[in-house]
Amino acid sequence: MNHEARAPQGALEIRKQLIESSLQGRHRAERVFRAIGLAAVIMGLGFVALLFTTILSKGLPAFWQATLTTEVYFDPAVIKVDARPTPSVGESPQQFRDRDVVWLNRLGMVNWNRIVEDTLIAHLPEAAEKRPLVRTLLTSGERFKLRDMVAADPGLIGQRVQVALLADANVDVWLKGNIDRSLADSQQQLKPEVRAWADELKARGVIRNSFSTSFFVNPDSRSSLASAGLGGAFIGTLYMMGIVIFLSVPIGVMSALYLEEFAPRNRFTDLIEVNINNLAAVPSIIFGLLGAAVFINWLHMPLSAPLVGGLVLSLMTLPTVIIATRSALQAIPASIRQAALGIGASKMQTIFHHVLPLAMPGILTGAIIGVAQAIGETAPLLLIGMSAFVATLPGTPLDQSAALPVQIYLWQGNELRNFFEARTSAAIIVLLALMLSLNACAIWLRKKFEKRW
Amino acid sequence: MKLKKCVIGAAVAGLLAGGVSAAAFARDNIQIAGSSTVLPFASIVAEEFGNALAQFKTPVVASGGSSGGLRQFCQGVGANTIDIANSSRPIKSAEVESCAAAGVKSIHEIKVGYDGIVFASRADKGSFALTPKHVFAAAAAEVPQNGKMVKNPYTRWTQIDASLPDQEIMLVIPGSNHGTREVFEEKVTHVGCDAFPEIKALEGDAKKAACNNLRQDGRVIDIAGDYTETLGRLDAQADAVGVFGLSFYDQNRDRLKVATVGGVVPSLQTVASGEYPVSRPLYFYVKGEHIGVIPGINEYVEFFLSEAVSGSGSPLEAAGLIPLPDSERAQVLADFAARKVAK
Known part of the structure; x- marks a missing residue:
């Protein structure tokens, strides 16, 4: 170290001490700054992670919904409608549309709830006595789904068709455990019988938690909450x-x-x-x-x-x-x-x-x-x-x-x-x-x- | 290049002009706005209406509160104004006047049923058996003590009445933008206020002030949003007691415990019979000028008031609406058929 040798010993020592003492301080300041910066990044990431985990853990299960896959019998004794009108010669489009609307409204008047009830009673014979109650297993909008199937293809009347029907929102909540299952009857949304039926159908595999396409394709709904979609x-x-x-x-x-x-x-x-x-x-x-x-x-x-x-x-x-x-x-x-x-x-x-x-x-x-x-x-x-x-x-x-x-x-x-x-x-x-x-x-x-x- | 730019310019100009010239947009579905209490019921009816009658499109139902809905309703006549305003209170004469000034002269009032308003606390907390007097003592800015009005000293329910749970006083009530707030004042705090002989003896403005002024020390919380927000408050402040609609409580019974008022448990039956005191009628108002212009208004009103939709055992009852008695429903329908105008 020629450097040291040439410079006067005392002055060098003082300068070195000066530098060392300030160096420590400057290094500390840098370390603190870096730590604060890193903490800020970690905190930001932490919040993002928290946000994502809460949203994902809450939201992902909603992409799957309790769905009842069953055979539906379009009973001609219940669905009593004529053949859907076809355009006849010499008829204006407006007249045809009017006739068609009359037909559609008549189809809408069919007791679709009865078809829904019959479908469910086929699985749960003991529920035959409690028709209005068994109906609540399915969300109320599914009766329109059956109606629309017939409107699209009147040939379905008298046939048995395999259909996937959405369970009621409260049934979904019950089966997923989103409501405390140990609560008293007075605090539950569903009647004890309906809860028992839901559990039984789930155990038999009739109700399954399947991926819900209706969530992505349906419009919003308030009368049939389970069919509400985006x-x-x-x-x-x-x-x-x-x-x-x-x-x-x-x-x-x-x-x-x-x-x-x-x-x-x-x-x-x-x-x-x-x-x-x-x-x-x-x-x-x-x-x-x-x-x-x-x-x-x-x-x-x-x-x-x-x-x-x-x-x-x-x-x-x-x-x-x-x-x-x-x-x-x-x-x-x-x-x-x-x-x-x-x-x-x-x-x-x-x-x-x-x-x-x-x-x-x-x-x-x-x-x-x-x-x-x-x-x-x-x-x-x-x-x-x-x-x-x-x-x-x-x-x-x-x-x-x-x-x-x-x-x-x-x-x-x-x-x-x-x-x-x-x-x-x-x-x-x-x-x-x-x-x-x-x-x-x-x-x-x-x-x-x-x-x- | 210049030509290309010209073409783009013309296209943009044409688009804007198109927007302007399309000023007279026709509308073929009913547009409804107003009370958030009526909204769930009106939405269910709208959906069922669209599903049941193939010739009409599904009505669109917006929220905005009773006053907001009626303000929109009174903006005038035309396809860009709403056809029906939902309201959880009767229309005021000032609103009828402002409607008339904008050209809305035939307003038809349709009463659809009743709604109960309940006090509820968290399911894991104490049970409340309230009276209007208790609620007033908990919420008022000043209460009488030894013949004098003093600043509300109560901090725990037990200080008001030994029978109440030993919990901090914390009342979460609807903000003044809600029709529910008026019912809360009229049916609870004003009744409770009259229960104190010292206040009953007061006259005019002094009495009004004593009954209307709520405490501002943070123990009474106004909620401008919906009941979900009130529920959120109860999650955060375990001791709080919130004001909810009966149907909201009913669908969240697993989290909420309802309070009795005057010893009566609120339910569809007790509200319908009038035993439970805190209830109010629900309405919607139809713009007569739009009947026959916007398709389906007449049919919507008849559909709403049909027994299968809003009578007993109907989907609306299942959703928490307390149905009108059959005779009253028939009367409302007859008044509408006669095009009776609200004043």
């Missing part, structure tokens, strides 16, 4: 997503292109830029109020329609898309533009042939994240009447519909807590899965098209 809300959300993509992406990208590449820099464009940034920070409920005032009260658009929801969410997403597109455009090096202009491309050609394609991954990522954010919004939808109970699947974006986040809110408020706590979590899983797949899509696009300069 189908209507999912379609509503898809419609809104389509409208948001269709409106906010082209408009947003165009505005950003103009502002970034063509617009002169002056006070006016500065003002626009500031306002776009402010707009991105406006709480979503304000957009809901705006939507209710403009689209519904002024333009007289229908209440509860995905079209209006989509328009409101588009307005909300627009600033996000504009900001993302502008930053993606800004990230393109000036050399690209200069090279294109240098070999004689016009400004328009430069932008559309070179700048925009290179900025695409950034734009797409921004747009997809904006859309994912929009479909998770609840507050603006409540204000335009999308919190309504809709028992049919929406055919067009103009029909009334629910949306996934609103459906979660509605189920969360349902009276039958034992059944709907799990359903609510299951709906959350579906919404999260949709959002995560959208985000994954954004990440994939970015990785695939990303360019490094």
Whole structure:
């Protein structure tokens, strides 16, 4: 160590001590900082893990539902209807439809409960005395399922068909143990006989806990709780997503292109830029109020329609898309533009042939994240009447519909807590899965098209 | 390129113009909004209606509270306004006036049944045998003591009455946006307030203030949301007593224990007979201007009031609605057929 030898011994010693004493402090500060940072990350991950485990553990069982697989006899002695009308010569479509409606209504008047009861009594002969009670094993909407089967194929009358029918919501709760099975009769939802029948059918394998497709395809229901599904809300959300993509992406990208590449820099464009940034920070409920005032009260658009929801969410997403597109455009090096202009491309050609394609991954990522954010919004939808109970699947974006986040809110408020706590979590899983797949899509696009300069 | 941009521009402009020009949207299903107490019943009827009658689409039922529903109802006439408002209280004359100002002049009142309001505590806690007097003493801002009104000193139920469980006083009641709150005040706190001779002796505003002012020290909690939120409060605060609809309690009997009021256990029978005091009629209001314009309104009302739907032994009774007596139901139906207008 020549170093030490050359320097005066005392001064060196002092300096070394100084450095060592401060070094310890600095190292400690770094260790503390790192520990705090790590703790923050672990805490964040912990909360996410907690959220996911509670939601998954509560919600996953709801994807399986108590289902009774049985042979149903479409008894011609009970189903007394004529053949379904067929269009006759010289009849207008309206007249035919009227005749058909009369037939359908007559079919609806058939005592379907009797068919349901007979089906169950075939398994439980001892229940023959208690017809109204045995019926409560199945959810009440299943009688319409049988009716619709006959309406679709009147040839079923007189036949025996294997059908899967959903058990009542309370039977599902009982069989899954979501209600304390040791509670007294007065605290149970089901009568003792019904509980015994349910257990017996489960033991015999007639009732099984099978994967519930109805959860994904059915609309919401309140008269037949076990058949309540997410189908209507999912379609509503898809419609809104389509409208948001269709409106906010082209408009947003165009505005950003103009502002970034063509617009002169002056006070006016500065003002626009500031306002776009402010707009991105406006709480979503304000957009809901705006939507209710403009689209519904002024333009007289229908209440509860995905079209209006989509328009409101588009307005909300627009600033996000504009900001993302502008930053993606800004990230393109000036050399690209200069090279294109240098070999004689016009400004328009430069932008559309070179700048925009290179900025695409950034734009797409921004747009997809904006859309994912929009479909998770609840507050603006409540204000335009999308919190309504809709028992049919929406055919067009103009029909009334629910949306996934609103459906979660509605189920969360349902009276039958034992059944709907799990359903609510299951709906959350579906919404999260949709959002995560959208985000994954954004990440994939970015990785695939990303360019490094 | 320029052309392409023009085409896109035209498409966007066309879309917006399309939205504007489609101003007169027709609607072929009934749109309903209002009371969250009536909502489950109306939803069941809507669903059954859509299923039973193939020529009509299923009505859509939104929530929003009695006042919110009636406000929407009174916005005017036209396809973008609702046809029916559910309400857990009769319409007020001020609302009839504001309706008339917006062009809604024929409002038909349909009474559909009764609803009981119950006090319930957690199933693992003590049983309450309440009287309106107890509830008032627990909830009021000031209570009379030795002839003077003093700031409510009670912190435990046993201090009010030795027969009540030894639990902290914590009352979870519906917020003022709910029709239920009015019933709670009218049928419980006001009755309880009259039970104190000192307050009964008061006059005018002083009495009103004594009866209406609830304590603000955190022992009475207003819930703006639905009964699920009240249930959540009971989960968090084990000693709390909550106010619920009878049907909500009935579907959550495994978690809740109901309190008697004046010695009467609330049930479909005791509410129907009038023995249980805390109950109220439920209504919906039909916009006469829309009958014949929006298909199915007439049929919906008749369907709702049919015995198979809202009579005894009906799905609505199973869901917790206390049916009207047959004679009263017939009278409501006859009034509707005669297009009697609410005032």
